[in-house]
Amino acid sequence: MKAIEWLGNALRILDQTKLPHEIVYRDALSYKEVAEAIEQMEVRGAPAIGAAVAYGFALGALEYQGNREGLPSFMEEVQDRLSETRPTAVNLFWALRRMEDRLRECWDVDDLDEVRRLLIEEADRIADDDRRMNRLIGEYGNEIIPEKSNVLTHCNAGALATVEYGTALSVIRKAHETGKTIHVYADETRPLLQGARLTVFELLRDKVPVTLIADNMAGYLMQQGKVDLVIVGADRIAANGDTANKIGTYSLAVLAQAHGVPFYVAAPTSTIDIKVANGQEIPIEERPAKEIRECFGVAIAPEEVNVYNPAFDVTPAKYITGIITEKGIIAAPYSVNLLKLMVRS
Ligand SMILES: CSC[C@H]1O[C@H](OP(=O)(O)O)[C@H](O)[C@@H]1O
Numbered sequence: 001m002k003a004i005e006w007l008g009n010a011l012r013i014l015d016q017t018k019l020p021h022e023i024v025y026r027d028a029l030s031y032k033e034v035a036e037a038i039e040q041m042e043v044r045g046a047p048a049i050g051a052a053v054a055y056g057f058a059l060g061a062l063e064y065q066g067n068r069e070g071l072p073s074f075m076e077e078v079q080d081r082l083s084e085t086r087p088t089a090v091n092l093f094w095a096l097r098r099m100e101d102r103l104r105e106c107w108d109v110d111d112l113d114e115v116r117r118l119l120i121e122e123a124d125r126i127a128d129d130d131r132r133m134n135r136l137i138g139e140y141g142n143e144i145i146p147e148k149s150n151v152l153t154h155c156n157a158g159a160l161a162t163v164e165y166g167t168a169l170s171v172i173r174k175a176h177e178t179g180k181t182i183h184v185y186a187d188e189t190r191p192l193l194q195g196a197r198l199t200v201f202e203l204l205r206d207k208v209p210v211t212l213i214a215d216n217m218a219g220y221l222m223q224q225g226k227v228d229l230v231i232v233g234a235d236r237i238a239a240n241g242d243t244a245n246k247i248g249t250y251s252l253a254v255l256a257q258a259h260g261v262p263f264y265v266a267a268p269t270s271t272i273d274i275k276v277a278n279g280q281e282i283p284i285e286e287r288p289a290k291e292i293r294e295c296f297g298v299a300i301a302p303e304e305v306n307v308y309n310p311a312f313d314v315t316p317a318k319y320i321t322g323i324i325t326e327k328g329i330i331a332a333p334y335s336v337n338l339l340k341l342m343v344r345s
Pocket residue numbers: 044045046047154155156157158161162166167168194232233234235245246247311
């Protein structure tokens with residue numbers, strides 16, 4: 001089950017708003033369709049968004065009908081449209097920058113089809129890098145999973161949030177595959193229920209024991225000593241280790257520290273934004289009020305009520321036990337150790 005698949009002239013997108021009850025694909029033939037799919041969260045998850053944007057950029061070059069000289073200004077429009085879709089996941093901007101850099105490197109390539117080929121090749125590399133990084137996250141992360149453990153996770157940081165394997169769920173999968181007795185508590189993750197709809201869906205398919213809980217039950221589980229560790233994904237990690245992730249992550253981190261439960265973030269280095277000093281500088285997406293007032297089309301609050309709907313929150317580094325990356329597990333002091341990580345090849 002892949003979130004996205006490149007078809008050579010289109011990007012096949014699994015519409016995650018329909019999961020788990022319907023498996024529906026959309027073949028995006030244009031960069032605008034990719035942008036809409038990201039905004040509507042048909043494709044979501046920081047690494048998956050990054051790869052989708054890379055292929056969306058390549059689709060823009062395929063759509064272009066002008067001469068070679070006009071391509072750069074057209075691709076600026078493509079870049080603008082893709083970059084305005086969702087502000088928090090830095091993977092989007094990391095992928096766009098790689099595609100823009102590749103386009104600039106092609107300045108002396110006159111043949112438009114050759115430029116298109118080189119851009120698709122770069123998007124493929126971005127996708128392959130994500131597969132590789134997620135596998136390694138699973139390998140390193142497995143080192144911190146006890147032989148027998150109850151792990152709590154939030155939202156969906158699984159295969160559906162990436163090109164393959166996932167980040168937090170890559171660690172859980174690896175532990176399961178290596179024969180550890182791992183059981184997962186999956187937060188439903190209001191308001192869009194990525195945990196109930198996507199994480200549970202993934203883990204049941206992989207036969208990983210999983211129990212679904214409402215978000216407000218996590219503290220009670222920890223108070224009863226039923227959670228051995230928490231592992232979540234990330235959308236943007238600042239230079240000091242402050243981490244933006246799905247709304248509700250910060251509450252989990254504070255509860256985990258209060259109950260002496262280790263709290264890990266699993267993310268590829270494409271999610272680390274070393275240019276952002278701390279969490280205050282991370283843009284937090286605010287989404288439509290409808291997502292709170294309704295639950296998948298069923299009104300659950302009076303139409304006239306005001307709504308606050310931040311899609312992410314920021315967990316200060318002091319609550320994070322370790323950051324699991326494809327280059328190893330990073331501990332505090334994050335300002336020092338993340339910088340060392342990013343300069344390491
Ligand atoms: C592999 S980490 C994915 C990350 O993205 C999710 O947010 P959204 O579903 O809104 O894209 C959530 O924060 C996950 O942890």
